[in-house]
Amino acid sequence: MSRRDPNSAKPLGPIPQGFEAIDGELAIGGRKVSDLVDEAGDTPLFVYSRDMLDARMAALRAAMPDRLAIHYAVKANPRPEVIAHMATLVDGFDLASGGELAILQGVGIGSDHISFAGPGKRPREIRAAIEAGVTLNCESETEAARALEIGRKLGIQPKLAVRVNPDFDMRGSGMKMGGGAKQFGLDAERVPALIRHLIENGADWRGLHIYTGSQTLEADAVIETQGHVLDLAARIAREVGQACPVLNLGGGFGIPYFAGNEPLDIDAVGAALGERFADLPEELADTEMAIELGRYLVGEAGVYLTRIVDRKESHGDLFLITDGGLHHQLAASGNFGAVVRRNYPLVIASKFDAQPVEIANVVGCLCTPLDRLADKAELPRAEIGDLVAVFCAGAYGATASPMHFLGQGPAIEMLV
Numbered sequence: 001m002s003r004r005d006p007n008s009a010k011p012l013g014p015i016p017q018g019f020e021a022i023d024g025e026l027a028i029g030g031r032k033v034s035d036l037v038d039e040a041g042d043t044p045l046f047v048y049s050r051d052m053l054d055a056r057m058a059a060l061r062a063a064m065p066d067r068l069a070i071h072y073a074v075k076a077n078p079r080p081e082v083i084a085h086m087a088t089l090v091d092g093f094d095l096a097s098g099g100e101l102a103i104l105q106g107v108g109i110g111s112d113h114i115s116f117a118g119p120g121k122r123p124r125e126i127r128a129a130i131e132a133g134v135t136l137n138c139e140s141e142t143e144a145a146r147a148l149e150i151g152r153k154l155g156i157q158p159k160l161a162v163r164v165n166p167d168f169d170m171r172g173s174g175m176k177m178g179g180g181a182k183q184f185g186l187d188a189e190r191v192p193a194l195i196r197h198l199i200e201n202g203a204d205w206r207g208l209h210i211y212t213g214s215q216t217l218e219a220d221a222v223i224e225t226q227g228h229v230l231d232l233a234a235r236i237a238r239e240v241g242q243a244c245p246v247l248n249l250g251g252g253f254g255i256p257y258f259a260g261n262e263p264l265d266i267d268a269v270g271a272a273l274g275e276r277f278a279d280l281p282e283e284l285a286d287t288e289m290a291i292e293l294g295r296y297l298v299g300e301a302g303v304y305l306t307r308i309v310d311r312k313e314s315h316g317d318l319f320l321i322t323d324g325g326l327h328h329q330l331a332a333s334g335n336f337g338a339v340v341r342r343n344y345p346l347v348i349a350s351k352f353d354a355q356p357v358e359i360a361n362v363v364g365c366l367c368t369p370l371d372r373l374a375d376k377a378e379l380p381r382a383e384i385g386d387l388v389a390v391f392c393a394g395a396y397g398a399t400a401s402p403m404h405f406l407g408q409g410p411a412i413e414m415l416v
């Protein structure tokens, strides 16, 4: 079997829009990757592009109803420079830990329009959030009781919303986070009683948080889910007997990672949401509406760059061995919740516009066969010293990977 036998090749994911070649090299934010690596001083390196973050937000704003606030889910990429830039673009932030709150405070972001969700918040995290004036999305009755007590001790009226575990999930989502038994939120039928309790005990009730899943590319599924979310929120508010002040509708907008994936049709989603907003029941008529997005805002704006340190053959297969790997790019290696390993978009960045001539496995430098960035990919001929780029690296890369595995340590990160 020849190395060019296309039958043995596996497709790579689609390269996100907006990247160009300069002198035959991949360029990010108008700069060649070799220059970026020179400036950083080493590989592996994550590069995040301001221009691409701006363009993504502009397109999203244009598609969504004006009334909809867009929040950034910090866990997708908590890099302080990225957060500081996102603060110029988004209407609010959603946090998933006290550590993320500390990062936001370090960047000097105020408390307005910040909410904190996630199971198992420790009392000190609850205290820090209440002191900072952040809205806590209560995930259980126990957590709500803790928040009330901590608020009383501090003499601060806590801002409390309730996270609902809805009785539906998001069709087509890569990760389901609602419907059935879940560690997230409170089962929908128990929510009205908790809200009444919060109000009776002097909390500032800040509405509902209904999150159903992540990484969906199907507009119909998002539209259907948002419809269910609006119905459920109205039903709960009616039962409580009060208008809902804020509704966090969730998010779950996906990005194309794999061959055959098509981008989410945000115009269709925005149009359907606009229609629903034009016809809301009384309980939601004045409600502040928000969505929270992570990977959709930052995922495609990031590239992971790693250098080829060896080129070798085994039983007729070619291996390009890089100085990076799953310790920075767990998801691209297929080990972050994937059922079947598929290739992320990946190129030989220093030969971005060259034609493919061989089939290669691009692997990392760890002592495990799981450490694979591309499996049987058709690529231009790459030599030792060439740079490899893995796309869709702006979300769940650096901080969702086991960077300390094998004593490797973190990659460099830069915003350009």
Ligand SMILES: *Cc1c(COP(=O)(O)O)cnc(C)c1O
Pocket (backbone or CB within 6 Å): 073, 075, 076, 094, 117, 211, 214, 215, 251, 252, 253, 292, 293, 294, 295, 296, 395
């Ligand atoms: C993870 C998470 C998000 C962000 O998910 P993305 O897929 O990155 O958009 C938003 N909200 C909650 C509650 C989450 O747990």
